Amino acid sequence: MIKEKLRRENKFFVYENIDKPKNTISLSTALDRMINILDIPLAKQDIETIRKAIHIRNQMMHYEVDSSIIELQSNYSILFEFVTSFHYRFLGSELHDNIREELWEVEAELIKFFRSELLIYNAEEVHKNFPKDFLESKYIEEYEIIGIGYPRIRYGNEKYGELKLTFQNKCSECLVKIGEFHVPGCDVEQCPKCYGQAISCDCNYEIEDESIEVNI
Known part of the structure; x- marks a missing residue:
């Protein structure tokens, strides 16, 4: 999503060498360009979340994950909250609209653990417990x-x-x-x-x- 934001601003921003567009940039470089070139107003907490994602990904790539299942679940929920917010703020639409309906229940379970009490859901600001109640009402x-x-x-x-x-x-x-x-x-x-x-x-x-x- 970060690369997509860069691409929307300028298609060459996603390449390591903008003069010879071939290899795309790493997530770390993409983050730097968002902050230093586009001047995207990312909060300190947003930046820390992205860097945590980079760290966990690198651990997995090198088979060095030493976190417990509970820690990974907690981190995943934090990352999911970030991408939900990022998609709405910087890509102009809800992440929910791009999730298959059969996965809405999983989404609702993750949303329950968001740190923020409110979120945008179906174009409305609702409490984080609302998506779960919304889906359960169907049954x-x-x-x-x-x-x-x-x-x-x-x-x-x-x-x-x-x-x-x-x-x-x-x-x-x-x-x-x-x-x-x-x-x-x-x-x-x-x-x-x-x-x-x-x-x-x-x-x-x-x-x-x-x-x-x-x-x-």
Whole structure:
């Protein structure tokens, strides 16, 4: 991604010799050019993270890794947080948009360990726990109310009597798309039993997945 940022500024910046473009530069050189030529506003923590990545890569290349699995997992999470932020800040789009859907759950698990509490997800600023809840909501197809299962109402299918609702492509509260289940606790979701507002009605909801908190 760092080389891509350099290439977008000038295609010759990614070569060791700009007069004879053949071999591309190392990550260390790419970092130096970002700082000294492009004057990219990288924070001290960003620079330390990149240098840590270089160090770990060199260890792996020379079969000299002496870190524990836990240490490597922690470092991977830190690196993933950096590349997520870098992609958005300097390449103009979300890294999430370039991750295959079958890997979104892995992404959400990594995001939980980010040091920053907030991040951009689906073009909105959300708490780091949101992606996990967002994905888990897709698998909750019904609410159990006093022992009876009621199929959940998907976003876009809500009907409140004579009130006509206008739906956007995404729910303004929980960001799900038309036809998807709301994230439990969203104040737009309609109760499938009484058809009132799910978070404020008197129905007693039970959700099997205890990892999801629902304020109803």
